[in-house]
Amino acid sequence: MPNQRARPTLRRRRLGALLRDSRNRAGQTLEEAAARMGWDDHTKLSKIENARAHLPQKDVNPLMSGYGVTDQALITAIAGLARGAGKAGWWAPYGDTLAHAYTDYISIESDASGIRFYAPTVIPGLLQVAPYAREVIAATTTRTPEEIDARVNVRIARQSIFSRPRPLKFWAVIHEAVLRQEFPNNPEAMREQLRHLLYVADRPHITLQIMPTPVAAHPGLLGLFSLVEFPAPWPALVQLESIRGSSFMEEPDDVAEFAHAFDRIVAAALPTDTSREVIKTIMEESNS
Incomplete structure (x- = not known):
């Protein structure tokens, strides 16, 4: 059987929606959030929010901190989903x-x-x-x-x-x-x-x-x-x-x-x- 990387699109879509909601609640534009993260191009964040790119785990805490999110349970959940969204599953x-x-x-x-x-x-x-x-x-x-x-x-x-x-x-x-x-x-x-x-x-x-x-x-x-x-x-x-x-x-x-x-x-x-x-x-x- 051909070996193909899994495409957990639903996971990524749910993660992206929550990230976009957190950014909007913080009143930040894509450009402002990307600049704070030190990213030259805001399209990286746009792709993450639209489930077209993976969010590295190392970026979860800085991103959430910049949005003023302090709920540790929520941050942990986002980190877990970010970790799983980029992995190929057992299938x-x-x-x-x-x-x-x-x-x-x-x-x-x-x-x-x-x-x-x-x-x-x-x-x-x-x-x-x-x-x-x-x-x-x-x-x-x-x-x-x-x-x-x-x-x-x-x-x-x-x-x-x-x-x-x-x-x-x-x-x-x-x-x-x-x-x-x-x-x-x-x-x-x-x-x-x-x-x-x-x-x-x-x-x-x-x-x-x-x-x-x-x-x-x-x-x-x-x-x-x-x-x-x-x-x-x-x-x-x-x-x-x-x-x-x-x-x-x-x-x-x-x-x-x-x-x-x-x-x-x-x-x-x-x-x-x-x-x-x-x-x-x-x-x-x-x-x-």
């Missing part, structure tokens, strides 16, 4: 196999503290087993077998986020119909997937609910989405998926609306204990 060796929107999402997923996911059509990628992932990827893309294998490997590798010192908090609501999917050429894939869901449902940082087939109307009727949350000061965002890939919504009002929608979806779904029983029943039916 970089997969190169052109992965769309830029997908690598963008993996980069922010690795920064996330929590994700809330509504899954009306497919098991969330972070909960998939390899055989199930292979069937889904093969059915929804026009990739070569080698590229499909690479995507499966990436999907499974992403799940290491549950094994880090502070595991990702993951809350998924999965529609019951998803559990009844069939793969005629590999029926064991779905059975293995159901067994895995029962396993992860008992993990303390994972909440799993099933949306029953007979249920009143709820906001989830409009489709799949996930709410991605980060440690302060970074705001949450919404990820939407389609056959063309991922897109993101970052406006606070939009995020709040999706958060409210997820709360209503949770209220319509089965409790966690009942959800486990539904998974067990469907698994037993698939074995008969």
